[in-house]
Amino acid sequence: MTRHFDQDLQELKAGLLAMAGQVEEMISLTQQTFHERSNPIAERIALLDKIVDESELKLDQTCIDLLALRAPFARDLRLIASSLKIVPELERIGDHCTNIARRALILNPQPPVLKGDALRRLGEETQSMVRRAVDAFINGDGAMARQVILADDVVDRLYLQLFSELLRGMLADPLCIERSTHLIIVIKNWERIADEATNIAEEVLFILEGVNVKHRYLQDPPKH
Amino acid sequence: MLACQDLKIEFDRKQVLKGVTLAFPAQKISAIIGPSGCGKSTLLRAFNRMHDLTPGAKVTGSVTLNGVEIYHDAEDPVLIRRRIGMVFQKANPFPTLSIFENTISGLRLSGVGNRGLLQEAAEKALVDAALWDEVKDRLKSSPMSLSGGQQQRLCIARALAVDPEVLLMDEPCSALDPIATSKIEELMFRLRERLTVVIVTHNMQQAARASDRTAFLWMGELVEEGETEAIFTSPKKSMTEDYITGRFG
Numbered sequence: 001m002t003r004h005f006d007q008d009l010q011e012l013k014a015g016l017l018a019m020a021g022q023v024e025e026m027i028s029l030t031q032q033t034f035h036e037r038s039n040p041i042a043e044r045i046a047l048l049d050k051i052v053d054e055s056e057l058k059l060d061q062t063c064i065d066l067l068a069l070r071a072p073f074a075r076d077l078r079l080i081a082s083s084l085k086i087v088p089e090l091e092r093i094g095d096h097c098t099n100i101a102r103r104a105l106i107l108n109p110q111p112p113v114l115k116g117d118a119l120r121r122l123g124e125e126t127q128s129m130v131r132r133a134v135d136a137f138i139n140g141d142g143a144m145a146r147q148v149i150l151a152d153d154v155v156d157r158l159y160l161q162l163f164s165e166l167l168r169g170m171l172a173d174p175l176c177i178e179r180s181t182h183l184i185i186v187i188k189n190w191e192r193i194a195d196e197a198t199n200i201a202e203e204v205l206f207i208l209e210g211v212n213v214k215h216r217y218l219q220d221p222p223k224h
Numbered sequence: 225m226l227a228c229q230d231l232k233i234e235f236d237r238k239q240v241l242k243g244v245t246l247a248f249p250a251q252k253i254s255a256i257i258g259p260s261g262c263g264k265s266t267l268l269r270a271f272n273r274m275h276d277l278t279p280g281a282k283v284t285g286s287v288t289l290n291g292v293e294i295y296h297d298a299e300d301p302v303l304i305r306r307r308i309g310m311v312f313q314k315a316n317p318f319p320t321l322s323i324f325e326n327t328i329s330g331l332r333l334s335g336v337g338n339r340g341l342l343q344e345a346a347e348k349a350l351v352d353a354a355l356w357d358e359v360k361d362r363l364k365s366s367p368m369s370l371s372g373g374q375q376q377r378l379c380i381a382r383a384l385a386v387d388p389e390v391l392l393m394d395e396p397c398s399a400l401d402p403i404a405t406s407k408i409e410e411l412m413f414r415l416r417e418r419l420t421v422v423i424v425t426h427n428m429q430q431a432a433r434a435s436d437r438t439a440f441l442w443m444g445e446l447v448e449e450g451e452t453e454a455i456f457t458s459p460k461k462s463m464t465e466d467y468i469t470g471r472f473g
Contacts, residue, residue: 003470071429074468
């Protein structure tokens with residue numbers, strides 16, 4: 001027998017999926033605005049950010065209503081409690097995309113600073129992490145969630161590589177300091193998006209397995 | 225500590241409990257949950273030998289209180305019931321006795337006749353049951369003048385008056401409103417400081433908010449037992465999860 005509550009939970013999942021879709025579109029547009037140097041796309045990102053904010057308010061209320069009216073336990077409780085954490089992560093990803101797009105509006109008319117494709121790869125890796133974290137949530141795929149958590153190291157390495165490159169460039173050519181500073185903010189925002197994808201993946205594992213995998217260093221004994 | 229080992233109970237050869245092994249730690253509230261007919265109340269009643277006089281009932285296995293077998297031939301069931309008190313689903317004060325006489329009825333049955341002692345015990349039990357302030361001016365009144373929640377606390381006072389080590393509660397709040405329920409639960413928290421409390425409940429929210437440990441029974445068998453937080457957030461067995469989330473039962 002299907003419980004009425006199951007329909008409520010399906011609606012919550014559908015709402016989260018829709019919000020994740022909006023955020024993924026923002027990420028995709030953010031990549032585009034940066035690499036195609038297109039200002040109209042940056043304006044579209046600002047519009048989507050408002051829609052994502054509205055989704056956050058709506059889903060927050062849905063979760064609070066379900067907690068109050070359904071008094072859930074076990075996997076239902078984990079799904080709703082984790083949704084309350086995943087929603088702000090998605091909203092923050094939207095904010096980071098908006099931040100990157102703002103920098104794109106400043107940088108697009110100016111000559112590029114970075115050579116190579118590390119910045120593009122940083123965006124692509126991060127985008128892939130968000131997509132896989134959302135897929136893991138939708139499909140209940142713990143293995144994929146674990147892959148996302150591991151992928152954060154790849155993004156961190158790219159971030160550090162780009163940070164060093166920008167720093168070296170600024171030391172060598174003071175004329176690129178302003179553009180490089182904007183780019184440091186850009187790469188920091190990508191790195192934060194990857195962190196948020198990791199947080200979502202951790203919540204997925206909590207929903208699926210009831211195990212909190214955050215801050216494992218606090219649980220594992222120090223290695224000597 | 226109250227414990228049972230491979231406890232099997234049958235009525236007219238129909239097995240209701242199929243070898244349950246469980247321990248109820250002292251100074252903890254333990255909840256027993258499970259669908260109707262799973263054997264919760266049968267298990268609870270076994271803890272103060274209430275099946276002794278049930279025709280066709282057969283109890284095998286072991287029930288111990290602080291390591292002593294309560295089903296041993298040398299153990300007097302009346303004395304066992306002084307040490308292991310019980311409160312039922314429906315408040316059952318003696319309607320022809322006053323509030324005071326209800327409270328001390330267990331002591332009177334035990335042969336205590338000293339008026340001073342009885343008055344002292346009644347006041348202590350009624351204070352412990354959080355009822356004293358509400359009845360101290362009408363101790364000679366009929367218990368039937370009390371509300372359902374007050375009657376249930378009177379029954380708890382009656383059980384406490386004989387100074388038990390364990391208090392068994394069989395769905396004690398199922399007929400009470402939320403305020404009366406809350407008073408009983410607050411009372412359970414206070415009693416936990418000195419007693420072992422075991423409660424059977426159909427109310428998942430009550431088991432979650434008012435117990436330290438939870439045991440889930442299904443068809444006469446123990447499915448899972450553990451810390452209440454763990455049972456209600458991340459149960460190990462899928463059957464427990466399905467039951468507490470309302471997917472079966």
